[in-house]
Amino acid sequence: MLTGKTIMISGASSGIGAAAARLFARRGAQVVLMARRAEALRQLAEELTEDGGRAHAVAGDVTSAADVRHAVSEAVRCFGRLDAAFNNAGWGTAGLPLHEVSDAMYDQIMDVNVRGVWNCLREQIPVMLEQGGGGAIVNTSSTAGQFATGAVAPYVAAKHAVLGLTKAAAADYGDRGIRVNALVVGGTRTPLMEAAVRVMPEEAAHARAIQRRLALPEEVAEAAAWLCSDRASFVTGAAMAVDGGVGAI
Template sequence: MREQGGMLAGKVMMITGASSGIGAAAARVGAQQGAALVLMARRTQRLGLLAEELRDKGAEVSCVQGDVTDAGDVVRAVDSAVRRYGGLHAAFNNAGVVTEPALLHETDEAQFDTVLDVNFRGVWLCMKHQIKAMIASGVGGAIVNNSSVAGLRATSAGPSYVAAKHAVLGLTKSAAAQYAGHGIRVNALATGLTRSEMSEGVFARDPGAEERMRRRNPQARVAEPEEVAQAAAWLCSDLASFVTGATLAVDGGAGAW
């Protein structure tokens, strides 16, 4: 159900990696909070089913099938927001990929390229075109990039993933400083262990991983994707108007240890 006067009311919000997990949860939270949504993901069928679910609840939703590493796809998504809704006010750059961890000297070059392309270059490419649209509108906007606790320290996810997520935080801070004068805020989430397709894939490959990760977390649990999505929605809203260049840990206290 769409909330009247929700914290994203009147805003147009783009979400990448929206077909499942944190991205789909962000779409649901964004719709509840009154945003018009532009959803982007590679899996057309799943994206369409999510859009249908949200429209049935009164949300305004459009979908763009695409890959964040493809400049043409990203441009189509941003242009869709501008053409259909008149502008772009918020973006949650959430699309990501994880591969089976390997020691640095044993990492396959193609695997390294995939992890960096999706998790880092994809964020840069989305920001590049989102920021252009926000500057053109003259009213600014807010961007949230989904990094990870792996952006703050080394984790078992492996060197490629850790490097990519660290890079996202650097990109976030640089953009926040460069575009504050345009009224554009740029922040990041350092997301901890969250229930998603990616985490379930890790647990399937390593049955003991979930228990080990729980023990490293003061709350000793796995987050639900909606918990991360709520944090992203807040940072995209005017309630976070004096927050930019920040990294918000949504990790159950893992970073405190």
């Protein structure tokens, strides 16, 4: 399904990103892992290599264009090309009304979730264009990208923006073979969700879901794997719900 593809994953040190790294590697991809936590990345890369996969860890912050550029260049240096990317890094919180959100929190949320995706797209797309053969990019949005979920207002705004960037990029590069899609992710058992449930009941995180539960990171990774694969060859500009049915009601 992903055999021979080189795939860059941001936010790869834990949660959905780490689950995607394991899944992609098992399915034959060479994975380039990017996140701020260098030691966690190193350990994950070692784990994947010991299991017979091919992985390269590149510590960096998606809010830094230079760090993203370095990660993309490392993908090409190590594996010869960049075929796909899972732009998954994100950050947010819950429990604060809009007027209590500080400027610093607003800046951090917008930088990680919007500028982070922007930086990744800006660096990944030129490489895919230059090498030819197209490519596939998946951006992580959220049900907060479609309606207010209880997350802080800047996070809701940021995840709406991720969907906008996804659609615009898909329109810009669809005729050049690059597909760009987004995952609309519902409540998932990640470190970010664990932090959120400290300020609200866990049931609130999946109250709107038909399945009445949180997703496992691996379930979200499966959707990303399909979108990165050639099996999704006629899918671009999509906002794919992986939300347990939240969007259905």
